[in-house]
Amino acid sequence: MRKNQVGRAMQYITLAMIILTAALLWWHRLGMVRVLEISARSGHAVEARDDHADGGMSRAVLAPENPFAFTCTLTKSAYAWPYCGVHFLLGRDDGGIDLSVFDHMTVVMDRAGPGEHHVRVAIRNFERGFSTVADYRTQKINEIEFTIPPAGSVTIPLGLLRTAAWWNSMMKVPLLRTGPNFDNVTSIELYTGSLSEMGTHRMHVQAIRFEGKWISERQLALALVCAWCLYGASWLALGMVQYRGQLRSEKARVATLTVINRALQLESQQLADLVKHDPLTGALNRQGLRDVLLKDQESNADGQFDAVLFIDLDHFKRINDQHGHDVGDRVLKQFAAVATPVLRGSDKLVRWGGEEFLVLCAGIGQDNAVELARRLCNRLAGMAWPEGLRVTASIGVAAIHGSADMGEAIKRADAALYVAKRNGRNRVEIATGAHAQA
Numbered sequence: 001m002r003k004n005q006v007g008r009a010m011q012y013i014t015l016a017m018i019i020l021t022a023a024l025l026w027w028h029r030l031g032m033v034r035v036l037e038i039s040a041r042s043g044h045a046v047e048a049r050d051d052h053a054d055g056g057m058s059r060a061v062l063a064p065e066n067p068f069a070f071t072c073t074l075t076k077s078a079y080a081w082p083y084c085g086v087h088f089l090l091g092r093d094d095g096g097i098d099l100s101v102f103d104h105m106t107v108v109m110d111r112a113g114p115g116e117h118h119v120r121v122a123i124r125n126f127e128r129g130f131s132t133v134a135d136y137r138t139q140k141i142n143e144i145e146f147t148i149p150p151a152g153s154v155t156i157p158l159g160l161l162r163t164a165a166w167w168n169s170m171m172k173v174p175l176l177r178t179g180p181n182f183d184n185v186t187s188i189e190l191y192t193g194s195l196s197e198m199g200t201h202r203m204h205v206q207a208i209r210f211e212g213k214w215i216s217e218r219q220l221a222l223a224l225v226c227a228w229c230l231y232g233a234s235w236l237a238l239g240m241v242q243y244r245g246q247l248r249s250e251k252a253r254v255a256t257l258t259v260i261n262r263a264l265q266l267e268s269q270q271l272a273d274l275v276k277h278d279p280l281t282g283a284l285n286r287q288g289l290r291d292v293l294l295k296d297q298e299s300n301a302d303g304q305f306d307a308v309l310f311i312d313l314d315h316f317k318r319i320n321d322q323h324g325h326d327v328g329d330r331v332l333k334q335f336a337a338v339a340t341p342v343l344r345g346s347d348k349l350v351r352w353g354g355e356e357f358l359v360l361c362a363g364i365g366q367d368n369a370v371e372l373a374r375r376l377c378n379r380l381a382g383m384a385w386p387e388g389l390r391v392t393a394s395i396g397v398a399a400i401h402g403s404a405d406m407g408e409a410i411k412r413a414d415a416a417l418y419v420a421k422r423n424g425r426n427r428v429e430i431a432t433g434a435h436a437q438a
């Protein structure tokens with residue numbers, strides 16, 4: 001995927017994440033509620049309970065047509081705490097349901113009877129390690145007592161319920177486990193309160209409703225933080241992967257450009273060389289000579305060259321005329337090939353024009369220059385040439401007195417060459433008066 005496509009995708013995902021986060025927070029605030037209702041419609045079993053078993057005389061009687069409506073006759077007796085009420089059974093004796101996922105409980109009921117209507121609600125929890133199936137009283141009793149209007153409802157946060165102190169004492173519960181528990185609830189009990197007046201109380205439980213958020217605020221916050229962290233991390237990782245890919249392609253591009261650059265440098269060097277060299281013989285041309293002299297002047301004001309040889313192949317026109325230009329070209333090429341190894345590395349062979357060549361000699365001295373010219377003359381005269389030709393050259397030698405004298409020295413060498421031609425060719429003449437014979 002291209003970089004800007006990924007960027008656009010990430011923008012959409014960010015927007016989606018923001019909308020999702022806002023929607024979840026809004027939904028959590030206004031909804032996301034789960035409800036457990038215990039009522040005549042829910043089909044939970046109901047049992048009547050009173051103080052009969054404890055020696056009292058109170059009576060709880062369920063209405064035959066609706067066990068959620070019952071009559072409770074509270075009667076004073078030898079038993080100190082008369083009570084009566086009902087049990088709503090939620091699970092088996094040893095395995096109840098988890099009500100800890102709910103936040104609060106709402107009791108909706110009608111009643112009729114003497115005095116204020118005090119109600120005690122108890123939630124029985126089967127406590128592993130304490131409760132037994134044989135005796136339901138060993139199940140932890142978490143309770144609260146409150147007053148309810150004749151017809152209406154009361155909502156109670158589950159956190160307000162407390163474990164009965166007598167149960168903790170009876171079961172010898174360690175201090176840290178004395179708090180209420182709702183994770184294994186077997187029944188909910190609804191009794192008359194401790195301040196309820198004696199007499200007949202008619203009660204009709206419309207519903208006991210447990211409500212709570214599917215996810216607690218804390219869980220939601222944690223989930224959102226995790227999701228955003230994950231998203232941030234994946235964004236970073238993606239960025240890193242892209243950055244590395246970019247770096248790799250940049251490196252590859254730089255490497256390619258370096259290769260191209262080198263090739264161009266080489267090419268431009270070759271072109272520069274071409275411009276400075278005669279294509280036929282490979283000797284320097286006049287442009288090349290100019291560059292050599294400029295460089296020479298830059299490094300040494302007086303110049304390093306101290307002698308110049310002016311070479312002209314003898315009767316070259318005749319070679320062209322008799323054997324054709326191609327043969328003439330081959331002779332010119334052979335001349336350059338023969339002359340080059342005779343010269344030293346610091347000497348420069350220049351094609352002056354046509355069949356005329358210059359040799360610039362550095363640090364040689366006039367005598368040695370004359371010696372070099374003779375050697376060259378002899379070499380040319382003694383070797384085999386194309387078409388069995390005999391090729392000779394006439395050479396004028398002149399001393400160079402500093403770089404400023406270069407032009408004049410070439411003229412003097414040319415004049416000496418003219419003398420060599422006039423004196424019969426295939427010979428060396430020196431420009432400074434004393435003309436040596438080959």
Ligand SMILES: Nc1nc2c(ncn2[C@@H]2O[C@H](COP(=O)(O)OP(=O)(O)OP(=O)(O)O)[C@@H](O)[C@H]2O)c(=O)[nH]1
Nearest residue numbers: 312313314315316317318320325326328329354355
């Ligand atoms: N094949 C060939 N011939 C060339 C080239 N450049 C110049 N020439 C010929 O070289 C010949 C030079 O002739 P001339 O200047 O008359 O000199 P020469 O015949 O060598 O006579 P001398 O110098 O007096 O010995 C001319 O015919 C030119 O056309 C070249 O690049 N190739």
